[in-house]
Amino acid sequence: MLGRHPPGLIYHWTIFPYRCSIRPFPVILCSTEFICNVCRLSGFYKENIMRKYIALALTVFLVGATSIQAQSKEVTISSIPASADEFIQMRDRLATTPEGGAAMLIVALMGFSKSESLGMQFLTLALDQRNVGSGNAYKGYAPSSSIMYHVNRLNRQNVWWYTPFAYVEGATAESNYKVSAPYTIITSRNKYSGDESSGKVKVFVNVHGFSPRPITVAKNDKGIWKAYECSSVFVNVPAPASASSSDPL
Secondary structure (H helix, E strand, O other): OHHHOOOOEEEEEEEEOOEEEEEEEEOOOOOHHHHHHHHHHHHHHHHHHHHHHHHHHHHHHHHHHHHHHOOEEEEEEOOOOOOHHHHHHHHHHHOOOHHHHHHHHHHHHHHOOOOHHHHHHHHHHHEOHHHEEEEEEEOOEEEOHHHHHHHHHHHHHOOOOOHHHHHOOOOOOOOOOOOOOOEEEEEEOOOOOOOHHHOEEEEEEEEOOEEEEEEEEEEOOOOOEEEEEOHHHHOOOOOOHHHOOOOOO
Protein backbone atom coordinates (compact mmCIF):
# COMPACT_ATOMS: atom_id res chain seq x y z
CA MET A 1 0.00 0.00 0.00
CA LEU A 2 2.88 2.39 0.76
CA GLY A 3 4.26 2.00 -2.75
CA ARG A 4 1.09 3.43 -4.26
CA HIS A 5 0.99 6.60 -2.19
CA PRO A 6 3.47 9.41 -1.41
CA PRO A 7 6.17 8.39 1.09
CA GLY A 8 5.90 9.59 4.64
CA LEU A 9 2.14 8.98 4.85
CA ILE A 10 0.29 6.16 6.57
CA TYR A 11 -3.22 5.51 5.28
CA HIS A 12 -5.88 4.52 7.80
CA TRP A 13 -9.02 2.67 6.72
CA THR A 14 -12.16 4.15 8.30
CA ILE A 15 -15.46 2.31 7.95
CA PHE A 16 -18.65 4.36 7.97
CA PRO A 17 -22.27 3.21 7.46
CA TYR A 18 -22.81 2.46 3.76
CA ARG A 19 -19.23 3.30 2.68
CA CYS A 20 -15.57 3.00 3.59
CA SER A 21 -12.86 5.52 2.83
CA ILE A 22 -9.09 5.96 3.10
CA ARG A 23 -7.85 8.97 5.02
CA PRO A 24 -4.12 9.93 5.00
CA PHE A 25 -2.39 10.92 8.21
CA PRO A 26 1.00 12.72 7.81
CA VAL A 27 3.17 11.05 10.39
CA ILE A 28 6.79 10.02 10.81
CA LEU A 29 7.21 6.28 10.44
CA CYS A 30 8.17 4.24 13.49
CA SER A 31 7.73 7.15 15.88
CA THR A 32 5.89 7.03 19.18
CA GLU A 33 3.92 10.09 18.14
CA PHE A 34 2.74 8.27 15.00
CA ILE A 35 1.40 5.32 16.99
CA CYS A 36 -0.40 7.60 19.41
CA ASN A 37 -1.94 9.68 16.59
CA VAL A 38 -3.23 6.59 14.80
CA CYS A 39 -4.74 5.22 18.01
CA ARG A 40 -6.33 8.54 18.90
CA LEU A 41 -7.84 9.04 15.43
CA SER A 42 -9.09 5.47 15.25
CA GLY A 43 -10.75 5.85 18.63
CA PHE A 44 -12.21 9.20 17.58
CA TYR A 45 -13.97 7.69 14.56
CA LYS A 46 -15.24 4.72 16.55
CA GLU A 47 -16.64 7.04 19.20
CA ASN A 48 -18.38 9.19 16.58
CA ILE A 49 -19.93 6.13 14.95
CA MET A 50 -21.17 4.87 18.29
CA ARG A 51 -22.68 8.25 19.10
CA LYS A 52 -24.53 8.27 15.77
CA TYR A 53 -25.91 4.78 16.32
CA ILE A 54 -26.97 5.57 19.89
CA ALA A 55 -28.69 8.78 18.75
CA LEU A 56 -30.50 6.87 16.01
CA ALA A 57 -31.62 4.16 18.42
CA LEU A 58 -32.92 6.73 20.91
CA THR A 59 -34.82 8.54 18.16
CA VAL A 60 -36.51 5.33 17.03
CA PHE A 61 -37.37 4.44 20.64
CA LEU A 62 -38.81 7.85 21.46
CA VAL A 63 -40.86 8.03 18.27
CA GLY A 64 -42.22 4.56 18.97
CA ALA A 65 -43.01 5.40 22.58
CA THR A 66 -44.76 8.61 21.55
CA SER A 67 -46.92 6.81 19.02
CA ILE A 68 -47.90 4.24 21.64
CA GLN A 69 -48.72 6.92 24.19
CA ALA A 70 -50.79 8.86 21.65
CA GLN A 71 -52.97 5.92 20.64
CA SER A 72 -56.65 6.67 21.04
CA LYS A 73 -59.48 4.44 22.15
CA GLU A 74 -63.12 4.72 21.19
CA VAL A 75 -65.93 4.09 23.64
CA THR A 76 -69.35 3.50 22.09
CA ILE A 77 -72.51 4.49 23.93
CA SER A 78 -75.58 2.78 22.50
CA SER A 79 -78.01 5.37 23.88
CA ILE A 80 -78.57 7.69 26.82
CA PRO A 81 -79.87 5.63 29.75
CA ALA A 82 -83.48 6.29 30.71
CA SER A 83 -83.05 5.62 34.43
CA ALA A 84 -80.47 5.33 37.19
CA ASP A 85 -80.68 1.55 37.00
CA GLU A 86 -79.88 1.60 33.27
CA PHE A 87 -76.99 3.96 33.95
CA ILE A 88 -75.57 1.62 36.60
CA GLN A 89 -75.78 -1.33 34.22
CA MET A 90 -73.91 0.62 31.53
CA ARG A 91 -71.37 1.96 34.02
CA ASP A 92 -70.59 -1.45 35.47
CA ARG A 93 -70.05 -2.80 31.96
CA LEU A 94 -67.95 0.04 30.50
CA ALA A 95 -66.17 1.62 33.48
CA THR A 96 -63.96 -1.39 34.10
CA THR A 97 -61.30 0.62 32.22
CA PRO A 98 -60.18 4.22 32.78
CA GLU A 99 -61.46 5.15 29.31
CA GLY A 100 -64.85 3.67 30.11
CA GLY A 101 -64.98 5.57 33.38
CA ALA A 102 -64.24 8.85 31.60
CA ALA A 103 -66.89 8.10 28.98
CA MET A 104 -69.50 7.45 31.67
CA LEU A 105 -68.94 10.94 33.02
CA ILE A 106 -69.84 12.30 29.58
CA VAL A 107 -72.94 10.08 29.59
CA ALA A 108 -73.85 11.54 32.98
CA LEU A 109 -73.66 15.04 31.53
CA MET A 110 -75.87 13.90 28.65
CA GLY A 111 -78.48 13.05 31.27
CA PHE A 112 -78.90 16.78 31.94
CA SER A 113 -80.12 17.18 28.35
CA LYS A 114 -83.09 14.99 29.35
CA SER A 115 -83.80 16.48 32.77
CA GLU A 116 -81.94 17.99 35.70
CA SER A 117 -83.16 15.19 37.96
CA LEU A 118 -81.84 12.48 35.66
CA GLY A 119 -78.53 14.30 35.17
CA MET A 120 -78.04 14.66 38.92
CA GLN A 121 -78.63 10.95 39.46
CA PHE A 122 -76.20 9.97 36.72
CA LEU A 123 -73.55 12.42 37.88
CA THR A 124 -73.74 11.13 41.46
CA LEU A 125 -73.21 7.59 40.18
CA ALA A 126 -70.30 8.56 37.90
CA LEU A 127 -68.28 10.48 40.50
CA ASP A 128 -65.59 9.12 42.80
CA GLN A 129 -66.81 8.87 46.39
CA ARG A 130 -64.57 11.80 47.37
CA ASN A 131 -66.69 14.01 45.11
CA VAL A 132 -69.98 12.87 46.64
CA GLY A 133 -71.71 13.99 49.83
CA SER A 134 -75.10 13.75 51.44
CA GLY A 135 -78.03 14.99 49.38
CA ASN A 136 -81.21 14.13 47.54
CA ALA A 137 -79.93 13.29 44.07
CA TYR A 138 -79.71 9.51 44.52
CA LYS A 139 -80.42 7.44 47.63
CA GLY A 140 -79.27 10.11 50.07
CA TYR A 141 -76.22 11.20 48.05
CA ALA A 142 -75.42 14.07 45.70
CA PRO A 143 -72.39 15.68 44.04
CA SER A 144 -70.16 17.71 46.37
CA SER A 145 -70.33 21.50 46.52
CA SER A 146 -67.23 21.83 44.34
CA ILE A 147 -68.94 19.84 41.57
CA MET A 148 -72.25 21.66 42.07
CA TYR A 149 -70.48 24.97 41.47
CA HIS A 150 -69.94 23.91 37.86
CA VAL A 151 -73.39 22.31 37.51
CA ASN A 152 -75.16 25.44 38.75
CA ARG A 153 -73.17 27.66 36.41
CA LEU A 154 -74.21 25.59 33.39
CA ASN A 155 -77.79 25.53 34.68
CA ARG A 156 -77.84 29.33 34.69
CA GLN A 157 -76.44 29.45 31.16
CA ASN A 158 -79.02 26.95 29.88
CA VAL A 159 -76.44 25.06 27.80
CA TRP A 160 -77.08 21.47 28.83
CA TRP A 161 -78.96 20.74 25.62
CA TYR A 162 -75.72 20.89 23.61
CA THR A 163 -72.63 21.05 25.87
CA PRO A 164 -72.30 17.29 26.61
CA PHE A 165 -72.59 16.44 22.92
CA ALA A 166 -69.46 18.45 22.10
CA TYR A 167 -67.60 15.38 23.42
CA VAL A 168 -69.24 13.09 20.87
CA GLU A 169 -67.39 12.31 17.65
CA GLY A 170 -68.98 14.07 14.68
CA ALA A 171 -70.89 16.71 16.64
CA THR A 172 -70.04 20.30 15.67
CA ALA A 173 -71.23 23.79 16.52
CA GLU A 174 -72.20 24.29 12.87
CA SER A 175 -74.62 21.36 13.11
CA ASN A 176 -75.91 22.50 16.52
CA TYR A 177 -74.23 19.42 18.00
CA LYS A 178 -76.94 17.21 16.53
CA VAL A 179 -75.70 13.64 16.44
CA SER A 180 -77.56 10.35 16.51
CA ALA A 181 -76.94 7.30 18.66
CA PRO A 182 -74.82 5.28 18.96
CA TYR A 183 -72.46 7.91 20.33
CA THR A 184 -68.69 7.56 19.96
CA ILE A 185 -66.41 9.13 22.56
CA ILE A 186 -62.73 9.23 21.65
CA THR A 187 -60.22 9.05 24.49
CA SER A 188 -56.44 8.99 24.74
CA ARG A 189 -53.58 8.94 27.22
CA ASN A 190 -50.15 10.53 27.24
CA LYS A 191 -46.93 10.17 29.22
CA TYR A 192 -48.45 12.11 32.11
CA SER A 193 -51.54 9.90 32.41
CA GLY A 194 -50.04 7.68 35.09
CA ASP A 195 -50.24 3.95 35.58
CA GLU A 196 -53.37 1.96 36.35
CA SER A 197 -51.57 0.20 39.20
CA SER A 198 -51.58 3.51 41.10
CA GLY A 199 -55.37 3.52 41.14
CA LYS A 200 -55.62 6.82 39.25
CA VAL A 201 -55.30 7.57 35.54
CA LYS A 202 -55.68 10.81 33.60
CA VAL A 203 -57.68 10.22 30.43
CA PHE A 204 -58.11 12.83 27.70
CA VAL A 205 -61.44 13.14 25.91
CA ASN A 206 -61.83 14.72 22.48
CA VAL A 207 -64.03 17.82 22.37
CA HIS A 208 -65.17 19.95 19.46
CA GLY A 209 -63.25 23.19 19.05
CA PHE A 210 -60.56 22.50 21.64
CA SER A 211 -57.69 20.20 22.51
CA PRO A 212 -58.68 17.00 24.34
CA ARG A 213 -59.73 17.70 27.91
CA PRO A 214 -58.48 15.71 30.94
CA ILE A 215 -60.57 13.59 33.26
CA THR A 216 -58.74 11.89 36.12
CA VAL A 217 -60.50 8.71 37.14
CA ALA A 218 -59.95 6.62 40.27
CA LYS A 219 -60.63 2.92 40.72
CA ASN A 220 -62.97 1.95 43.55
CA ASP A 221 -63.03 -1.24 45.59
CA LYS A 222 -65.38 -2.86 43.06
CA GLY A 223 -63.03 -2.28 40.14
CA ILE A 224 -65.09 0.58 38.69
CA TRP A 225 -63.32 3.73 37.46
CA LYS A 226 -65.07 6.95 38.52
CA ALA A 227 -64.41 10.64 37.94
CA TYR A 228 -61.98 12.01 40.51
CA GLU A 229 -60.94 15.32 38.86
CA CYS A 230 -63.19 16.53 36.09
CA SER A 231 -63.52 20.31 36.21
CA SER A 232 -62.27 20.68 32.63
CA VAL A 233 -65.36 19.03 31.12
CA PHE A 234 -67.56 21.76 32.59
CA VAL A 235 -65.71 24.47 30.67
CA ASN A 236 -67.80 26.03 27.92
CA VAL A 237 -67.65 24.81 24.34
CA PRO A 238 -68.25 26.81 21.13
CA ALA A 239 -71.85 28.00 20.96
CA PRO A 240 -74.02 26.25 18.38
CA ALA A 241 -74.90 28.08 15.20
CA SER A 242 -78.54 28.47 16.23
CA ALA A 243 -77.49 30.29 19.40
CA SER A 244 -75.57 33.03 17.57
CA SER A 245 -77.03 36.46 18.22
CA SER A 246 -78.69 38.37 15.41
CA ASP A 247 -80.17 41.83 15.19
CA PRO A 248 -83.91 41.54 14.44
CA LEU A 249 -84.23 45.24 13.48
